[in-house]
Amino acid sequence: MGDGDRVKKTIRFVLNGEKRAVDVAPQETLLETLRERLGVKSPKCGCDRGDCGTCTVMIDGRSVRSCLVLGVEVDGAVVTTLEGIMENGELSPLQQAFLDRNSFQCGFCAPGMIMSATELLARNEKPTREEVQEGLAGNLCRCTGYSPIIDAVLETAGVVSKGGSDERS
Amino acid sequence: MPITHSFDYQKPGTLREALALLARKNAVALAGGTDLIGYLKEELVSPELLVDLKGLKELKRIEHRGGALHIGALVTFAEVIDSKVIGKKLPVLAEISKKVASVGIRNRATLVGNLCSAVPCLDTGPILVAMDALVLVKGKKGSRKIPAEKWFIAPRKTARKPGELVTGISIPLPRGKAAACYLKLGRYRGEDLAQASVFVSIEQSSRGAKARNFRVAFGSVGPVPCRARKIEKALAAGGALIDMVALTKLVPAEISPISDIRASKEYRLHMCQVMLERALAAADGRLNGTGPAYGASLL
Numbered sequence: 402m403g404d405g406d407r408v409k410k411t412i413r414f415v416l417n418g419e420k421r422a423v424d425v426a427p428q429e430t431l432l433e434t435l436r437e438r439l440g441v442k443s444p445k446c447g448c449d450r451g452d453c454g455t456c457t458v459m460i461d462g463r464s465v466r467s468c469l470v471l472g473v474e475v476d477g478a479v480v481t482t483l484e485g486i487m488e489n490g491e492l493s494p495l496q497q498a499f500l501d502r503n504s505f506q507c508g509f510c511a512p513g514m515i516m517s518a519t520e521l522l523a524r525n526e527k528p529t530r531e532e533v534q535e536g537l538a539g540n541l542c543r544c545t546g547y548s549p550i551i552d553a554v555l556e557t558a559g560v561v562s563k564g565g566s567d568e569r570s
Numbered sequence: 571m572p573i574t575h576s577f578d579y580q581k582p583g584t585l586r587e588a589l590a591l592l593a594r595k596n597a598v599a600l601a602g603g604t605d606l607i608g609y610l611k612e613e614l615v616s617p618e619l620l621v622d623l624k625g626l627k628e629l630k631r632i633e634h635r636g637g638a639l640h641i642g643a644l645v646t647f648a649e650v651i652d653s654k655v656i657g658k659k660l661p662v663l664a665e666i667s668k669k670v671a672s673v674g675i676r677n678r679a680t681l682v683g684n685l686c687s688a689v690p691c692l693d694t695g696p697i698l699v700a701m702d703a704l705v706l707v708k709g710k711k712g713s714r715k716i717p718a719e720k721w722f723i724a725p726r727k728t729a730r731k732p733g734e735l736v737t738g739i740s741i742p743l744p745r746g747k748a749a750a751c752y753l754k755l756g757r758y759r760g761e762d763l764a765q766a767s768v769f770v771s772i773e774q775s776s777r778g779a780k781a782r783n784f785r786v787a788f789g790s791v792g793p794v795p796c797r798a799r800k801i802e803k804a805l806a807a808g809g810a811l812i813d814m815v816a817l818t819k820l821v822p823a824e825i826s827p828i829s830d831i832r833a834s835k836e837y838r839l840h841m842c843q844v845m846l847e848r849a850l851a852a853a854d855g856r857l858n859g860t861g862p863a864y865g866a867s868l869l
Contacts (some may be wrong), residue, residue, distance in 0.1 A: 407576045427579035427620065430607065433572065449571050450608050451675055452761070455613065463648065463677040469607045473579050517674060530691075538760030539672025566708065 412476040416441070417485025425472035431465075432456045434472030435482065439445045443483035443512040447541070454540030457513035458482045459461040464520045485513040489490055495519060502564070506544035518554045527558055530567065573610045577814055581622040585629075585737070591621045591712050593733045599623055601644055604671075604679040605687040629737060634659055637745070640706075643683075661864040662750035662771070666693050668865050669754045672761040682736050685721065685866070688728045688794075693754060694702040695795030696721065696769035696787035703741045707791035709734040719764065722794035748773040749856035751849040753868055754789075755841050764790040765833040766841050770849040772857050782806065786846070791825040791838050798824040799859070812850075818843035845869070 416439065419530040425434050430559040435458070447453035452467040458467045459481040479541040486493050489516050492500065495518055514537060521528060521536035528536065533554045542550065548566070555561040581695040582588040591597055600606055601624070609615045621631060641650070647667040650656055656663050668683070670676055670693050684694045686706065697703070698718035705716040714734075723731050727817060730736060746795050750771035751836040756762035767789035775781035784805040786798040801820050805812060827838035848868055855861025862868060 408576055410579060426576065428573040428576050428610070430573070449611065451604055451671075454672065454674060457674050464674045465678050466604070466674050469604045469675075471579070471600075471603065471620075474624070476581075485649070512729065520673070522837055534760065536673055 410473050410476075412473055414475045414477060415479045417481060427471065427473050429472050430468055431438075431458070431472050431475055432467040433468040434475075435467060435480075438472075441482050441484055443514050444471070445512065448510070451556065452539065452541070453510075454513040454517065454537075457516040459516060459520065459557075462520070462523070475531055480528050481516075482554050483515055486515070495520070495522065495554065495557045499550070502549045502553045502556070504546070504549040504553040506542075507563045510540055510542045510544075514542070514550055518550075518557075522558055527560060528554070529560075530555065571611045571647045573607075575610065575613060575616045577617050578619045580619060581625045583625045585626055585735075588621055588623060588626060589708060589710055590682065591619065591624075592735055594619055595731075597621055599735055601683045602646060602647060602679040604675050605683060623735075631738075632656060634743075637743055639663075639741045639743060640680055641741070643736055644680055645738075645833050646678060646680050647671075647684075648679060650675070650681055651676070660741065660750075662752055663697065663741075663768075665768075666697060666752045669693055669752070669764075675761075678682070682739060685718075686728060686730070686736055688726050688819070689763045690725050690793055691767075692787065692795070693752075693764060693767065696767055696789040697750075697752065698739065699795045699797045700769050700771060700785040700787035701741050705729075705736055705741050706738045706740060707734050708737050713752055713861070715740070716794075725793050744771070744773040746774040746776060747857065749861065750854040751856065751861075751868075753845045753849045753852075755833075755845065755869060759867070762773075763832065766827070766838045766845065767865040768842060768845045768849050770846070770853045772853045783787070787788050788825050788842055790861055791827040791842055793826075796825050799823060805850075810821075814847055818846060821846060 411424050413422045423438050432444055444458050445455040447455040449468050451469045456467045457464050460478050466491050517537050517540050533551050552566045561567050580591055590791045596618040600620045621807050629644040632645055633640045639660055647670050650667040651664045684692050703718040707714045716729050716832045726803045752769050754767040755765045769787045771785040773783045775783050784802045786801045788796045820844045827835040829835045852861050
């Protein structure tokens with residue numbers, strides 16, 4: 402995180418339900434601010450150019466690639482990361498479905514997948530398999546375990562039964 | 571890869587203030603940032619000052635007035651997709667926007683930013699040149715309206731002058747009953763840049779019940795989006811009896827594809843011919859109320 406010789410800016414925003422104020426250099430990305438200044442480690446740096454999705458967080462309820470947002474841009478915003486989507490200390494139903502179905506292998510893509518799927522289900526309660534695929538496109542799983550991920554999203558939406566799949570039906 | 575170049579950041583509250591800041595040496599406008607922040611990382615741009623436009627409410631509007639659709643510089647692709655007025659007046663623009671990158675990019679990236687980046691594979695190029703859209707530009711010295719065909723000069727090069735800001739675009743809407751189709755060829759479904767793309771619009775003409783006007787443009791098969799006027803003329807002259815074989819023979823004269831990492835020039839040319847035929851069939855079907863829904867997968 403190159404602080405350079407420019408003046409830092411103080412940004413104030415809500416991070417996972419908590420008001421935060423932090424000094425950031427204008428050129429640091431939101432991903433750097435979150436990981437290196439605030440210790441929020443769920444968003445990962447993968448491709449660093451918006452193609453892989455593993456840095457996905459939400460700004461004001463919409464998923465974004467935090468590697469393509471500057472920290473200064475979230476002044477006044479509400480930022481949510483995977484750490485903020487547990488409900489009253491419990492896993493969200495989507496997180497629970499990912500866990501039940503062993504939907505992660507190495508786990509590197511999981512925070513981005515869950516953030517993207519959380520947004521999808523907030524906007525579309527009963528997505529089709531194709532809509533889930535479209536909603537998760539741009540989140541790359543290098544273990545290539547897409548089917549259990551998609552099934553977990555469909556199970557959470559009640560589109561497939563617990564542990565079931567519609568894939569070959 | 572961190573951004574190693576340092577710069578100042580300002581977020582003005584008024585357009586006037588923004589233009590004054592952008593008139594400074596080496597100042598760059600920031601909207602969605604999904605291209606710009608990549609360019610900063612790759613040191614393709616090294617500004618002294620970044621002017622964040624997101625405080626300018628007047629650039630967030632989508633409006634239908636004077637027979638045209640006005641889209642402000644801060645309107646994201648996600649907002650285009652969700653817009654009721656676009657869904658009603660120009661649904662093909664939502665079809666195009668759904669093909670851009672991924673949800674996480676579309677939530678941030680703006681339509682105007684797409685045409686400012688002006689890469690050859692941009693998804694918004696073909697419709698803008700085909701529909702005679704105007705790029706609305708403001709500078710300290712006044713405003714300009716630049717026709718889309720004159721806007722795109724070369725890859726990543728536009729008619730914008732230093733210090734000028736694109737405030738939005740204006741797309742004239744067809745007067746009569748009309749339908750359109752955008753097809754984008756990628757290496758796989760989901761997030762990818764276009765190997766080739768085609769836009770077709772058909773409008774019922776006031777010249778007679780069977781007379782129709784056609785607009786056709788290709789993307790990703792030349793340095794800038796290509797308006798296909800020879801094809802348009804042949805289509806308008808052909809009426810209902812269009813010879814597809816003869817028509818697709820006109821395609822090589824309209825485009826100038828190259829071979830690169832995404833496709834060979836031969837494949838691009840061939841697929842432009844295939845896609846032209848399919849896009850015409852889909853737009854024709856939509857005009858008659860029998861075509862595939864906007865956004866349906868046709869490739």
